Amino acid sequence: MTSKKITVVVADDHPLYRDGVVRALLSSGQVDVVAEAGDGRSALAAIREHLPDVALVDYRLPELDGVAIIHAVNRDGLTTRVLLVSAFTDSGIVYKAVETGAAGFLPKEARREQIVDAVLACARGETVLPPEVATGLASEIRLRKRRDAPALTDREHQILRLIADGKSLPTIATELFLGVTTVKTHVQHLYEKLGVSDRAAAVASAMRRGLIE
Numbered sequence: 001m002t003s004k005k006i007t008v009v010v011a012d013d014h015p016l017y018r019d020g021v022v023r024a025l026l027s028s029g030q031v032d033v034v035a036e037a038g039d040g041r042s043a044l045a046a047i048r049e050h051l052p053d054v055a056l057v058d059y060r061l062p063e064l065d066g067v068a069i070i071h072a073v074n075r076d077g078l079t080t081r082v083l084l085v086s087a088f089t090d091s092g093i094v095y096k097a098v099e100t101g102a103a104g105f106l107p108k109e110a111r112r113e114q115i116v117d118a119v120l121a122c123a124r125g126e127t128v129l130p131p132e133v134a135t136g137l138a139s140e141i142r143l144r145k146r147r148d149a150p151a152l153t154d155r156e157h158q159i160l161r162l163i164a165d166g167k168s169l170p171t172i173a174t175e176l177f178l179g180v181t182t183v184k185t186h187v188q189h190l191y192e193k194l195g196v197s198d199r200a201a202a203v204a205s206a207m208r209r210g211l212i213e
Contacts, residue, residue: 005032006123007052011043011069012085013062017108021056024112030120040064044072047080053123054103056115059086059093070100081122085110094129104128152211156190159183164203164212
């Protein structure tokens with residue numbers, strides 16, 4: 001009994017690259033390329049028509065780019081997983097793609113075997129990010145956390161860390177040589193900046209934003 005082949009739509013506006021990818025996928029014996037497209041609108045039409053397991057899509061396609069295709073696939077509730085390939089692997093581009101719902105992101109210089117493996121992994125429900133792409137994505141996430149974090153004063157940072165250590169307000173006041181009322185005022189400002197109303201939420205929000213480890 002033969003296992004069911006994975007269905008794939010391949011979309012790239014460079015015919016030579018597209019042909020090479022299609023040949024590699026077909027030669028694996030595990031993939032059935034149900035359609036090819038050279039622009040975004042044709043790619044989306046093919047996805048809607050064939051409902052493939054995976055769509056291998058160039059990030060920068062004419063008419064509709066890869067992110068717009070992912071938006072449409074998500075909006076329409078289609079089950080196709082979109083794997084993006086791009087000559088550009090800037091961390092901001094990768095972040096946008098993954099945040100939108102890409103099943104993976106590959107550099108165009110990836111070897112044909114890597115592309116085949118990535119398509120198979122996406123079909124299994126995995127997210128595909130090669131090490132060099134994942135490293136840039138991690139850096140981008142950290143950068144965005146810092147950028148989105150509220151501006152706390154040095155004193156508020158001190159108090160936040162002590163709150164995270166589980167210390168009471170009187171203990172914090174003693175350690176920082178401040179009055180309890182002053183500490184309460186700092187804590188209130190801290191809560192306002194973090195958009196929370198209690199200690200546990202403050203610590204959770206601060207950790208999520210990278211303000212404390």
